[in-house]
Amino acid sequence: xxxxxxxxxxxxxxxxxxxxxxxxxxxxxxxxxxxxxxxxxxxxxxxxxxxxxxxxxxxxxxxxxxxxxxxxxxxxxxxxxxxxxxxxxxxxxxxxxxxxxxxxxxxxxxxxxxxxxxxxxxxxxxxxxxxxxxxxxxxxxxxxxxxxxxxxxxxxxxxxxxxxxxxxxxxxxxxxxxxxxxxxxxxxxxxxxxxxxxxxxxxxxxxxxxxxxxxxxxxxxxxxxxxxxxxxxxxxxxxxxxxxxxxxxxxxxxxxxxxxxxxxxxxxxxx
Ligand code: DGL
Numbered sequence: 001x002x003x004x005x006x007x008x009x010x011x012x013x014x015x016x017x018x019x020x021x022x023x024x025x026x027x028x029x030x031x032x033x034x035x036x037x038x039x040x041x042x043x044x045x046x047x048x049x050x051x052x053x054x055x056x057x058x059x060x061x062x063x064x065x066x067x068x069x070x071x072x073x074x075x076x077x078x079x080x081x082x083x084x085x086x087x088x089x090x091x092x093x094x095x096x097x098x099x100x101x102x103x104x105x106x107x108x109x110x111x112x113x114x115x116x117x118x119x120x121x122x123x124x125x126x127x128x129x130x131x132x133x134x135x136x137x138x139x140x141x142x143x144x145x146x147x148x149x150x151x152x153x154x155x156x157x158x159x160x161x162x163x164x165x166x167x168x169x170x171x172x173x174x175x176x177x178x179x180x181x182x183x184x185x186x187x188x189x190x191x192x193x194x195x196x197x198x199x200x201x202x203x204x205x206x207x208x209x210x211x212x213x214x215x216x217x218x219x220x221x222x223x224x225x226x227x228x229x230x231x232x233x234x235x236x237x238x239x240x241x242x243x244x245x246x247x248x249x250x251x252x253x254x255x256x257x258x259x260x261x262x263x264x265x266x267x268x269x270x271x
Pocket of ligand 1: 013071072189
C-alpha cells in the first residue's frame with residue numbers, strides 16, 4: 001500500500017491536490033513539484049515527456065500505486081506515451097492518470113452552443129490534445145484554443161490581482177472571443193488560471209460558464225477508485241499528505257500559500 005502520487009511542474013498542482021483532500025480526505029497523498037525545472041508550459045515535447053517520466057518513476061519508487069499528473073502540460077504532452085510505452089515495462093500493476101479527460105468529459109452537460117474555448121500554456125495548446133480528446137467524445141463540439149503565456153508568470157510573481165493582470169487577461173480573452181463569439185464554455189486548462197478567476201470574470205460575457213478543474217478531477221478520481229477496488233485497496237488511508245519539491249524547500253513553503261490554504265512543510269528531493 002502507498003499514497004496517491006500527485007505530480008505537477010511546480011506549485012499549480014496544489015490547487016488540484018486541495019480538491020482531492022477535500023473530496024477524498026481519507027487517502028494519503030505524496031505531492032511532487034518539479035520546481036527546479038518549471039515552467040513546463042514553454043518546453044518541447046521531448047523535454048516535458050522526459051521530465052514527467054522521471055517524476056513518475058520517482059513517485060513509483062516512493063511506493064505510489066497510482067500517480068495523477070495534476071499538470072495540464074504534462075498530461076497533454078506526456079501522459080499518452082507514458083501510459084502506452086513506459087508503464088507496461090515499468091510496472092503494469094500501477095496507473096498514471098491525467099487531468100484532461102475528466103475536464104473534457106464534463107463538457108457535454110455544460111455547453112449548449114457546442115462552442116468551447118480552451119485557455120492553456122503554449123505547450124498544452126500546441127499539443128492539440130484538448131481538441132483531439134473533445135472531438136473523440138463529442139464530435140459536434142467546436143473548440144478554439146488560446147495560449148496565455150503571460151498568465152503563469154503573473155500568478156508566480158503575485159501580480160494576479162493587479163491592473164497588469166487585468167490587461168493581459170482581457171487581451172487574451174478578447175483575442176479568443178474575436179475568433180468565436182459563440183463560445184459559451186471556457187476551460188481554464190492550466191493549474192494556475194483559477195487564481196485569475198476574478199479578473200477573468202470581468203472580461204467574459206455573462207452567459208459564459210468558466211470551467212475550473214479541481215472539483216471535476218476530484219470527482220473523477222473518486223469514481224475511478226470506486227470502479228477499481230483492486231487499486232483502491234492499494235491506496236493507503238491515514239489522511240496524511242507529504243510534500244516534495246526539486247527546488248529549495250524554503251522557496252516552496254513561502255509560495256505554497258498562494259496556491260493552497262494552510263502551512264505546508266516540504267522536503268527537497270533529487271529525481
Ligand atoms: N502546471 C502547468 C499547467 O497546468 C503550468 C505551469 C508550467 O508551465 O509549468 O499547464
